[in-house]
Each structure stands twice: as C-alpha cells, then as structure tokens.
Amino acid sequence: xxxxxxxxxxxxxxxxxxxxxxxxxxxxxxxxxxxxxxxxxxxxxxxxxxxxxxxxxxxxxxxxxxxxxxxxxxxxxxxxxxxxxxxxxxxxxxxxxxxxxxxxxxxxxxxxxxxxxxxxxxxxxxxxxxxxxxxxxxxxxx
Numbered sequence: 851x852x853x854x855x856x857x858x859x860x861x862x863x864x865x866x867x868x869x870x871x872x873x874x875x876x877x878x879x880x881x882x883x884x885x886x887x888x889x890x891x892x893x894x895x896x897x898x899x900x901x902x903x904x905x906x907x908x909x910x911x912x913x914x915x916x917x918x919x920x921x922x923x924x925x926x927x928x929x930x931x932x933x934x935x936x937x938x939x940x941x942x943x944x945x946x947x948x949x950x951x952x953x954x955x956x957x958x959x960x961x962x963x964x965x966x967x968x969x970x971x972x973x974x975x976x977x978x979x980x981x982x983x984x985x986x987x988x989x990x991x992x
C-alpha cells in the first residue's frame with residue numbers, strides 16, 4: 851500500500867479547495883462578472899482564479915504522478931497550498947490596513963451557526979488549512 855495515500859487524498863482535497871472551489875465561488879455575478887465591481891477589480895479576481903487553477907494542476911501532478919521523489923513532490927504541493935492559504939489569512943488579518951472585508955453585500959454573506967455569524971471563506975479555508983497541516987504531518991512521518 852502507498853505510504854502516502856492518506857496524505858495524497860487530503861492534499862487533493864486541499865488542492866481542489868483552492869484550484870476548483872475558488873472558480874465556482876468567484877467566477878460568477880458575485881465577483882468576476884459583478885457589474886458593481888470595477889473592471890480592474892474583476893480583472894484581478896480572474897487573474898487570481900486562473901493562477902490558482904494552474905498551481906492546482908501542477909500540484910495534482912506532483913501529488914499523483916509516480917516518482918522516486920514522491921515525498922519531495924508532496925512537500926512541494928503542500929508548499930503551494932500553504933502559500934495560497936497563508937496569503938488568504940495574511941489578507942484577512944491585515945484588512946484594517948486597507949479597509950477590506952471578507953464579504954460583499956451583494957456576494958456571499960456570513961451564515962449563522964449556533965447563534966454566531968460565520969464567514970464562508972474563512973470557514974472553508976480554516977477547514978482546508980487544518981487538512982493541509984494534517985497532510986504535512988502525514989508526509990513527514992511517511
């Protein structure tokens with residue numbers, strides 16, 4: 851049995867999170883085709899989405915293509931995800947510096963859980979970051 855199988859599966863989910871779910875979440879009327887956004891802002895979100903898809907395709911190859919350097923390839927795929935998710939949280943925590951928000955009034959709004967408001971992006975990326983941390987640990991113990 852593949853000693854990295856569980857790490858590969860979790861890392862695939864993490865990669866799909868940034869490589870496919872962002873396309874679903876952002877390439878629609880709430881973001882990329884939102885008429886209330888400036889054309890330049892829409893340009894940047896499409897650039898971001900397509901970059902993530904490219905990184906995800908490379909990462910999936912690193913995760914699943916056979917290689918004598920499988921552990922190194924998995925670490926590299928983890929690094930791609932860490933950069934993307936890490937940049938997300940840096941952006942979240944630095945919002946006071948640039949007046950940012952995690953949601954837009956005409957986009958995905960926070961949802962209620964147990965009487966608290968939860969942001970969809972922060973929630974999803976937090977879960978996927980935990981999966982990434984577990985993936986890194988599994989790769990390390992190989």
